[in-house]
Amino acid sequence: MRLFDTHCHFDFDIFQDDFDSQLKSAHEQGVSRFVIPSIGSSNWAKMHQMATDHTDIYYALGMHPYFLDQQSIDELPTLKELLNQRGNQCVAVGECGLDSMVEVDMTLQEKVFIEQVRFATSCQLPLILHCRKTHNRMLQILKQEKFQYGGILHGFSGSYQQAMQFIELGFFIGVGGVITYPRANKTRQAIVRLPIEKLVLETDSPDMPLNGYQGKPNHPKMIGEILSSLASLKGMSKQTIAEIVWKNSNSAFGICE
Ligand SMILES: [Zn+2]
Numbered sequence: 001m002r003l004f005d006t007h008c009h010f011d012f013d014i015f016q017d018d019f020d021s022q023l024k025s026a027h028e029q030g031v032s033r034f035v036i037p038s039i040g041s042s043n044w045a046k047m048h049q050m051a052t053d054h055t056d057i058y059y060a061l062g063m064h065p066y067f068l069d070q071q072s073i074d075e076l077p078t079l080k081e082l083l084n085q086r087g088n089q090c091v092a093v094g095e096c097g098l099d100s101m102v103e104v105d106m107t108l109q110e111k112v113f114i115e116q117v118r119f120a121t122s123c124q125l126p127l128i129l130h131c132r133k134t135h136n137r138m139l140q141i142l143k144q145e146k147f148q149y150g151g152i153l154h155g156f157s158g159s160y161q162q163a164m165q166f167i168e169l170g171f172f173i174g175v176g177g178v179i180t181y182p183r184a185n186k187t188r189q190a191i192v193r194l195p196i197e198k199l200v201l202e203t204d205s206p207d208m209p210l211n212g213y214q215g216k217p218n219h220p221k222m223i224g225e226i227l228s229s230l231a232s233l234k235g236m237s238k239q240t241i242a243e244i245v246w247k248n249s250n251s252a253f254g255i256c257e
Helices: 019-028 041-053 071-084 106-123 135-144 160-168 185-193 220-234 238-253
Strands: 003-005 031-036 057-061 090-099 127-132 151-153 171-175 199-201
Touching: 003 199, 003 220, 003 238, 019 031, 019 220, 031 220, 031 238, 041 057, 041 071, 057 071, 071 106, 090 106, 090 135, 090 151, 106 127, 106 135, 127 135, 135 160, 160 171, 160 185, 171 238, 185 220, 199 220, 199 238, 220 238
Parallel strands: 003 031, 031 057, 057 090, 090 127, 127 151, 151 171, 171 199
Antiparallel strands: none
């Protein structure tokens, strides 16, 4: 079974002391492809290096809304330049989006998000979207910008209708550890109804620990457990789901199988 973690912060310090053994433990659980999204200029060079060292590591370049400050505007030209010079393993722009739960000025968030949507359009790249209580505004911006290269709505939690609005714009839905919690009833019911052809798996490591692992850092090797939860919600075999989401993940990022 081949598994794809479409969203893990595998470049964070917590994994770096013994990165090779961290990677090996993911491989041992069948996780054979990874996409690492950027959080900002601090990790752009690092992930390029990681992808150079490991052919199964792909990455995205972008600015996470949580980490923006006034300097971020000045860094946009560098981001654009790096995207223009990207190699094959840079497969998306992100993670980017809007987050109404953090104390970062919303005007700044929107400005930086809109620029990244435009960069993705000019590079014909998909987007990795971060969205917290901002679904309607993000949909509005994507429509205004006539964005057409799809991508992933990462860390989905919400209603069926919200997910379908992104699917209609060409996005896949990133399913993570939230579905392992029985109390996440709304999200679980949404996932039951969403088309399996539009779902991908992600851990968001080291964040979003699974049910039963609270307080511990999450790890890409946990993808198999998210797969198990998805299989039981969908009433399908793990094998069947694994094959479909593998295809979906590669297709979301334009990676050859
Ligand atoms: Zn993330």
